[in-house]
Amino acid sequence: MISLLAAQVLNGLAIGMIYALTAFGLSIIKGLLNVPNFAHGAFYALGAYVCYAALQLGLPFAVALLAAFLVPALVGAAVEKLGVARLMRGPYLYQLLFLFGVALVLEQLIIIIWGTSGLSATAPEWLQGAFDLGFTYLPKYLVFNGCMAAVTIAVVWLMIERTRLGSQIRAGIDKREMAQCLGINVAGLVTTGFALGAGLAGLSGGLVLPLLGANSTMGAEMLSIAFVVLVIGGLGSLYGALAAGILVGLIQSVSSVFAPAASTVLIYVAMVATLMIRPQGLFGER
């Protein structure tokens, strides 16, 4: 039983890092715009399809992953600059509806280009197979997935904590008006932040392609998990997104030992419990 639990903890950590990466991007956008990005799931799906298309063209996996980051990031920048930014002065609801519309349009475009049938891609040869840990098998690709997500989060985190751009983003999140008064180009910052968030969602989609495949409904599925992670972690909290992502992955994986059929429901139970005990989320301030 202990070895089984240990296996599920490792599995949960790897899955949780992907949730954390997706929610991390969502958290950056939520922090900068104060609007939940309803198109986040669509960027995630776009990343998976772009990765698939790149692999079909014969590009190396690393390049396909880079494309899975860059294309959604560019689309995200355009969406922010041409749409969200123009609706900034209007009621909050306008931005929300606009992003919802973007999600629907992106989903339809994906269907028009790639169809409704799911698509598969295999991981590079060196990432195929599993590590035999004696007490369990751990797919190499799952480990790679977790590590890639962890490294990406660390890099973005360092960028936010240690660079000038990062401190400007933090200032934009924490004290938007003050940052503007200090001469920081908040509009440009928001576009950059939105592109970064969308890119991270796209990268998550690219990373999960060999495990989950690409299908037109994948965005909606991941969006609901990303929002659960965001709520548990605390809206707009980057640390919260990371901790809650891992927590949700662990809940999903470990619960499968005791109550497999309840594993999906349990993450929502965790969200409700968090809201009841600490409505601002684990790392939320308000």
Place this chain on the structure above:
Amino acid sequence: MTTGKKIDRRTVLKAGVAALGSSLSGISWAQSGDTLTMGVLSQQTGTFAYAGDLVLKGAKLAIEERQEAILGKKINLLVRDDEGKPAVGVRRLTEAVSSDKLRYFLGNFSSAVGLAELEVARQEQVIQYAAGGSEDFTGSRCSPYTFQWSAHAYTALRATLEYVSKTLPDKKKIYTITADYAFGQSLLHYTQVAAKELGLQLVGNDNHPSGERQFTQYFTKALSTKPDIICLLTAGADAVTAVRQFNSFGVKNVQIVGPWTLEVEQLRELSPAMRSGMILGLNYYQDIDTPVNKAFVERYLKAYKNVPSYAAAYGYDATRTLFLAMDKAKSVEVAAVMKALEGMQFDSIFGPTSIDARTHQTVRPYYVVQCKAPDAMKNEFDLATIVAQGDKPQPAELNECKRTV
């Protein structure tokens, strides 16, 4: 300059009455004794979204074969989307029966929706020719008005596991991963029955919720029991995800077996390397060597530039069977057709086929296929080889149908 007569209020009223009269006569013509209304109730959204269109394509071919008429009555084919939800299916069916005088329908590809529609069919006295994997259609909820096209879950499991136990005699330990709804639980029940009969050992099971996207934790758990076989008792998008993720483990000594798990459409979502070597149970595969099936595949290919699969074959064969029963009854009245269907023996796409008079189960073979390696495929449609077939019926003592003929 205006030369026309002035249009007064009375003229407008007259025109209105005339228009209403002509539209009413249109409705009464559509429902007149010269038309027979049949329907396809299926889904365009949800896990089985792909299936709705295919059932319709199959049904249309069967209707075209009859020049869109039966016993002198023009066939009016209704299509309704149930969205994969039992409540929506029930509403759409009730509407179609009361507003459009629907008398026969194909529904449903999802057993959860089909079983809900079964009650409406009984109440409204219309004939349902159902598909789906639940044994309840012909078991505990058997009804005079419902017939089941898909093989019985026992027949499916027995055929699949019998092939496995014959060809892989050293593989005895089976771990099952089951969809947690009527369909999956029905398959699990008969996996237990067939495994016992064949001397196979079930070493564990996990139930997963519908729409599950993360299967690695189930495989981690399953592999810890050192099974010889992992039996996937799930379907649709869930099954595709499960196979894809099992593939990432790269475990070569565990055989994946999927009775009723993956149909042709889903197989195509997997890369050839991912599906290679899998043993699957299928209600239908295009290579079935019978005259009716060969003609059907040829016409389907010509019409839709694709090979038919389970959903399309269900649409075609169930509709065709209803027509054969109408021929036999020399009537399109529900009561007469129902009597004709009970115990009917006929040639279907499966060859000689019959319908059990009491349970209304279509007695037909179930097929076991093995997926081809990428280099063995002759073309994009050539996904698998039929390696066995079985038609062992459900043991009578396990049938819970209370009807007597």
